[in-house]
Amino acid sequence: MATQQERVDPFSGRARPSAQARVWKGTMNFLVRKPLGAFGALIILLMVFMALAAPWISGDPNKWHITDAMYGPSLKYWLGTNDLGQDMWAMIVRGARVSLYVGFLAVALGSCSGGVIGLVSAYYGGKVDMTIQRIMDALMSIPTLILALAIMAALGQSLNNVVLAIGIVQIPRANRIVRSQALSVKESEFALAARSIGAGDMRIMLYHILPQCMAPWLIIASAALGTAIISEASLSFLGMGVPPTVPTWGGMLSTRGREFFIDNPWMAIWPGVAISLAVYGFNLFGDALRDVLDPRLRGL
């Protein structure tokens, strides 16, 4: 355990603020300097709340109120009902669960493995790098949505397969960004110094190179969240995503939404608003995060 005395700044001699205070100060600073980013974070928090509290804030999305079908927004059905009389508010709230689940898991899977692949590829170089990068080139030369569709066709439709498909599609980007950063960090003096005192490959990669690659990786990962949500919606929209029995935003816009949207435009409007707001939140937040983390842009 660190004692109070160890927290003195060695240069100024003043006491360093506690970790909690620093996080708090950093957050407040972010809120003031990046109002748009803070707004994005607020949208994300609201969405997370909606997804977690779904059973308490809405009814059963799969119940058909046939007699109340095709209603516009009302007090009873906040966002109206679709052609089968399903409560659209309940469907939107449940859709948030799918979008967040797929978004976070796919990005965790894709960006993490992409990052690790990029790190290893840059560190070992030579044939390892050559082989890995050619595979990445191949993945990148197929349009992402088409690749995701092909993977879905191969694996079959299920929620976790959607995560896998979207995750795989995101690997090359994270790989590329971490690799290029790692390539330059690898040559730096502190990496060399670590090697000269006998540090092993794993130690150099994890403790010396990886931390230097975190900022660009975080930027890519935060941008990937929005893309992942859109990809999930696109797959559902094309009928190749999560099975149609699960309410998703993309699915709501798909067959039914498109068949009846002239008669009841709300069926096409709400799911689109939900997707756009969610992705917008992630993009605003990611953009602000990039401004803060990217040292080249800092202070601009």
Next chain:
Amino acid sequence: MTEYILRRLLLGVLTAFLVSILVFTLLRIAPGDVVDAILGGEGEVYSDEVREALREQLGLNRPLPVQYVTFMRDFVTLQWGESLRNNTEIWPQIQKKLPITLELSIMTLLISVVMGIPIGTLMALYRDSWIDYLLRVFSLAGLSIPNFWTATMIILGGAFFLNWSPRLEYVSPFEDPRANFVMFFWPALAAGWVGQATQARMMRSTMLEVLRQDYIRTAHAKGLQYYVVVYRHALKNALLPVITIIGITVALILGGTVIIETIFQLPGLSRYLVQSLQNWDYTVVQTVVLFLSIWIVLSNLVVDLAYGWLDPRIRYD
């Protein structure tokens, strides 16, 4: 230079080879096959003998390596064969559908450049003012609003306010240029709004970087007018990195056409691909995906060469 192009082309061949293996494998591990699509799923009226006979007729019961070698041989010799599903020749289909996807992609690219570059420039010039914020909100919205929703809203708006709906049959630009333009404009707008965002974002940051350079200060100091400094001195240099982004956008746009063609019922290559994928039409899917990936590899090469042509500091070796 020639050596560089040759090396890139060789790498491109390698990439295409890997893509072919990837797609071939993905399609073969898929549950179900084209026989199910033609005859109906398990437990339908057709007996197993009929299914087997059809598999043999389509060449699906041969060993996988043999199937792969046949596919590659046919692809390289441009004998692209026919669809498993309905016996139509693939090459004439591609010839018919490629111009549609090409026209859509080019218009999308144009719209995204025409929107993205001025927006990015303005955002940089008026950094942190309300103009910057307003444009950023608009530009980021393009990245956030899914293109299929924009497209749906365009159709909805057209139907409600203008009594307009997209044409269902394709019009060639040689028959009726105006109808053709209208037919492609709205889909391209829905897709271009997405592409614009990345370019505007890149433009903003490179422009900000260029505006801090010494030569810009010098240009101001020698009394040049503001817009001369911006257009003549800053814009040209700031545009360079954006060109690489345009290269990446080609892949993005091709992916976007999948959805846009489906919504606007344009009989292009991407729609053909999705329909074939849903029917397990192996031959069509692997051929078209390989074709598209070669297209992307080549356009990336062209962009990289253009980059060197525009920026003489870059040397290929």
